[in-house]
Amino acid sequence: MTAAGEVLLAADAVVRRYGSTVALDGVDFAVLASEVHAVVGENGAGKSTLARILAGATAPDAGEVRRAASVALVPQTLSLVGALSLVEHVALGRGLGRFSAGEARARLADAAARLGVAPPADVPTDRLSLPEQQLGELGLALALGARVLIVDEPTSSLGPAEVERLVGALRGIAAGGGAVVLVTHRVGEALGAADRVTVLRGGRRVHHGRVDELDADTLAVHMVGEVPSAATVTRPEPGRERLVVDGVDAGPLAGIRLAARAGEIVGVAGVAGSGQHFLAQVLAGLRAPERGTVAVDGVPIGGDPWAAVAAGVAYVPERRADGLVPALPGTDNAILLATLRDRSLRRRWTGLRDRRAERTRARALFERFDVRPRDPALPAGALSGGNQQKLLVGRELAAGPSVVVAHGPTQGLDLRAATAIRDDLRAAAADGAAVIVLSTDLDEVLTIADRVLVLSAGRITDTFTTDDRPDAARLGRAMAGHPLAESDP
Amino acid sequence: MVTEVELILAGAVRLATPVALAALGEAVVERSGTINLGIEGTMLAGALAGAYGASQAGWGAGIALAVAVGGFLGLVTALATLWGRANQLVVGLSVTLIATGAATYLYELWRPTGTAAPEIPLAPTVHVPILREIPLVGPALFEQSVFSYAMVALAVGLAWTLRRTGAGLALRAAGDDPARAALRGVRVRATRTAALALGGALAALGGAVITVGYLGSFDVNVTAGRGYVALAAVIIGRWSPWGALAGAGVFALFDSVAIQSGDTEIVPVEVLTALPYLVTLAALIVVARGGRAPRALGRALPDDA
Numbered sequence: 001m002t003a004a005g006e007v008l009l010a011a012d013a014v015v016r017r018y019g020s021t022v023a024l025d026g027v028d029f030a031v032l033a034s035e036v037h038a039v040v041g042e043n044g045a046g047k048s049t050l051a052r053i054l055a056g057a058t059a060p061d062a063g064e065v066r067r068a069a070s071v072a073l074v075p076q077t078l079s080l081v082g083a084l085s086l087v088e089h090v091a092l093g094r095g096l097g098r099f100s101a102g103e104a105r106a107r108l109a110d111a112a113a114r115l116g117v118a119p120p121a122d123v124p125t126d127r128l129s130l131p132e133q134q135l136g137e138l139g140l141a142l143a144l145g146a147r148v149l150i151v152d153e154p155t156s157s158l159g160p161a162e163v164e165r166l167v168g169a170l171r172g173i174a175a176g177g178g179a180v181v182l183v184t185h186r187v188g189e190a191l192g193a194a195d196r197v198t199v200l201r202g203g204r205r206v207h208h209g210r211v212d213e214l215d216a217d218t219l220a221v222h223m224v225g226e227v228p229s230a231a232t233v234t235r236p237e238p239g240r241e242r243l244v245v246d247g248v249d250a251g252p253l254a255g256i257r258l259a260a261r262a263g264e265i266v267g268v269a270g271v272a273g274s275g276q277h278f279l280a281q282v283l284a285g286l287r288a289p290e291r292g293t294v295a296v297d298g299v300p301i302g303g304d305p306w307a308a309v310a311a312g313v314a315y316v317p318e319r320r321a322d323g324l325v326p327a328l329p330g331t332d333n334a335i336l337l338a339t340l341r342d343r344s345l346r347r348r349w350t351g352l353r354d355r356r357a358e359r360t361r362a363r364a365l366f367e368r369f370d371v372r373p374r375d376p377a378l379p380a381g382a383l384s385g386g387n388q389q390k391l392l393v394g395r396e397l398a399a400g401p402s403v404v405v406a407h408g409p410t411q412g413l414d415l416r417a418a419t420a421i422r423d424d425l426r427a428a429a430a431d432g433a434a435v436i437v438l439s440t441d442l443d444e445v446l447t448i449a450d451r452v453l454v455l456s457a458g459r460i461t462d463t464f465t466t467d468d469r470p471d472a473a474r475l476g477r478a479m480a481g482h483p484l485a486e487s488d489p
Numbered sequence: 490m491v492t493e494v495e496l497i498l499a500g501a502v503r504l505a506t507p508v509a510l511a512a513l514g515e516a517v518v519e520r521s522g523t524i525n526l527g528i529e530g531t532m533l534a535g536a537l538a539g540a541y542g543a544s545q546a547g548w549g550a551g552i553a554l555a556v557a558v559g560g561f562l563g564l565v566t567a568l569a570t571l572w573g574r575a576n577q578l579v580v581g582l583s584v585t586l587i588a589t590g591a592a593t594y595l596y597e598l599w600r601p602t603g604t605a606a607p608e609i610p611l612a613p614t615v616h617v618p619i620l621r622e623i624p625l626v627g628p629a630l631f632e633q634s635v636f637s638y639a640m641v642a643l644a645v646g647l648a649w650t651l652r653r654t655g656a657g658l659a660l661r662a663a664g665d666d667p668a669r670a671a672l673r674g675v676r677v678r679a680t681r682t683a684a685l686a687l688g689g690a691l692a693a694l695g696g697a698v699i700t701v702g703y704l705g706s707f708d709v710n711v712t713a714g715r716g717y718v719a720l721a722a723v724i725i726g727r728w729s730p731w732g733a734l735a736g737a738g739v740f741a742l743f744d745s746v747a748i749q750s751g752d753t754e755i756v757p758v759e760v761l762t763a764l765p766y767l768v769t770l771a772a773l774i775v776v777a778r779g780g781r782a783p784r785a786l787g788r789a790l791p792d793d794a
């Protein structure tokens with residue numbers, strides 16, 4: 001047996017880049033025997049990358065990982081093979097000979113006893129519910145005998161009771177001489193479960209230390225960082241209400257009310273799972289609200305994407321692949337919807353596509369929105385991420401929309417492309433559109449929006465203007481789904 | 490009447506054996522995530538290799554040669570699709586075309602035109618005393634070639650292997666979700682390669698069973714599309730070894746009916762010959778709706794597997 005305090009797993013100055021993104025920028029980390037160590041940070045801070053590097057699933061570009069014990073990773077996106085049962089997973093990848101289902105079952109039962117829940121072990125895992133899969137994968141890691149368990153956002157699909165049991169189980173592993181690395185963006189979870197905490201922001205370790213020396217507010221400030229000062233932009237006076245959402249329930253969304261005026265950029269901030277995706281789809285007419293109404297210039301959209309298009313709603317989806325067809329040339333992507341609306345793109349008598357007009361239109365769009373290289377004949381998939389995004393945003397803005405719904409429009413882009421897209425969205429607002437920017441990245445919202453709504457667990461929990469923003473602690477707590485301070489309405 | 494039914498059933502088991510052996514192999518291949526359209530050509534290559542080997546050194550040598558040739562063709566397919574990342578369907582069809590051409594050519598070399606067909610010693614038939622006297626099913630179950638019994642043993646063995654061994658788990662994981670299987674320590678490419686080699690060997694064995702097991706002669710049309718029937722049998726059988734036997738059985742039963750009633754005047758012989766294929770097609774259309782194929786079946790290997 002080893003003494004408590006011994007380092008079981010450590011990383012020294014690890015660096016990891018993805019293209020031009022620096023996911024980890026020289027991060028030190030160490031987890032000791034008998035502790036639960038939380039790794040917290042906002043979306044995109046580099047938590048999952050660190051988890052994968054610690055587990056050896058991803059190699060660092062620089063720096064070193066030291067492992068003094070067996071390590072298992074339960075990744076953020078689960079890694080169970082759907083056709084196999086949990087029992088079969090115990091034997092998978094461990095030799096080709098006969099395996100003992102009885103022994104595997106016993107090991108799983110032992111792990112389940114430690115976790116306090118026993119997901120069905122003998123049915124194919126794709127028949128399990130999401131929480132069952134999540135707990136099953138944890139049990140599996142225990143059954144496989146890992147001493148250090150790295151769990152990446154393990155509670156994303158669990159209810160409060162299950163979370164409590166899970167935290168108990170993680171504490172139990174630590175008490176038994178093992179170690180747990182708990183990756184989470186939830187402040188409360190880190191404070192409730194961990195002995196020590198490492199805070200990542202923008203790929204750097206910005207804080208580490210004992211949890212009992214921290215409170216929720218301080219931790220939130222570490223996560224969110226200095227809130228950037230408001231950009232000095234002159235904002236046009238907002239005009240008439242163009243988008244009105246009244247009492248909308250859809251999926252996790254409950255009683256959403258918001259209105260956006262011509263010339264205004266409204267930001268919707270919220271962590272992953274807060275319901276942004278549903279809200280974006282409802283606004284774009286892609287999802288019918290279960291209750292309530294969405295109207296553009298007084299015309300109801302319901303769940304009808306054509307009605308939304310006809311009303312002039314431009315939609316920049318979160319995943320670029322939902323907005324562009326990578327295999328088709330830039331020309332086709334540049335005119336995708338316009339060709340249905342716009343007669344000047346069709347031949348006069350036959351109504352067939354007019355390729356020449358299309359090319360002219362595409363070239364103009366490439367020019368206006370600075371898509372490089374200026375070659376609309378290239379497949380959209382061959383452009384860099386930033387230029388794909390410029391093409392997508394450009395197409396949506398080209399026709400002079402009434403309402404713009406942009407979901408994470410500058411996510412993962414380099415500074416220059418992000419700035420260009422922010423400028424495009426501002427120009428659309430200045431031309432009289434009501435612009436909605438939804439993002440899990442607080443900075444993204446704060447740098448562009450005039451007014452910010454905070455979405456948490458399907459409800460709007462906070463709202464403020466960017467010129468009059470609250471402090472980081474309150475923001476962090478609202479984003480992280482913490483109960484808001486009493487001062488809130 | 491009784492003897493006719495006995496003849497039909499006994500004939501069905503005999504006719505099912507080559508198809509079932511190929512289908513068992515293909516079931517393994519498809520469970521690992523690959524579709525091998527080369528099995529038609531592999532069967533023909535096996536039929537010729539078996540006949541040649543048997544004529545030179547007895548039926549055992551013929552079987553061994555056929556299995557080796559089939560395994561080799563399976564490895565070639567694996568090399569092209571898994572390591573060379575060529576399209577599975579194109580490679581499979583190429584193997585069938587090349588094997589068919591090569592078999593035709595080599596047969597001409599072996600047996601110069603005009604001379605008598607070579608002597609091919611047949612593999613022995615098992616006669617179980619007393620039991621084979623059972624009415625109706627006696628001859629079908631207890632008076633068959635060694636290969637028919639080998640086929641059943643193989644199905645039992647494969648069903649057990651798939652459920653109860655690490656190799657079986659690796660195979661199913663590779664065919665269901667290669668990326669996650671790789672994360673969990675399965676060597677996906679090696680697994681699929683082994684499956685293709687086994688599948689090729691069994692398809693060639695099926696071909697050899699036609700020539701060395703029953704016919705005692707070779708002809709370039711000897712497989713008559715039975716490789717494709719085996720592919721259908723795998724789907725009809727929902728990718729399980731026992732299902733593959735059942736699928737082959739459906740085809741063989743009607744093949745046997747067609748052969749036994751070959752001299753009736755009522756139905757044209759062309760219709761009778763087509764009957765087993767039509768029934769297999771019908772079964773395929775009915776069955777192909779339900780059930781679940783290996784999820785990654787036919788897809789190219791992901792980069793991280």
Ligand SMILES: Nc1ncnc2c1ncn2[C@@H]1O[C@H](COP(=O)(O)OP(=O)(O)O)[C@@H](O)[C@H]1O
Nearest residue numbers: 018021023042043044045046047048049050412
């Ligand atoms: N496989 C990948 N390819 C490209 N970029 C990636 C990849 N994984 C992570 N990133 C980028 O690295 C950054 C950190 O991501 P991640 O570690 O997943 O953050 P977190 O888990 O804290 O949300 C993000 O900007 C993300 O876009």
Ligand SMILES: [Mg+2]
Nearest residue numbers: 047048049076
């Ligand atoms: Mg993550």
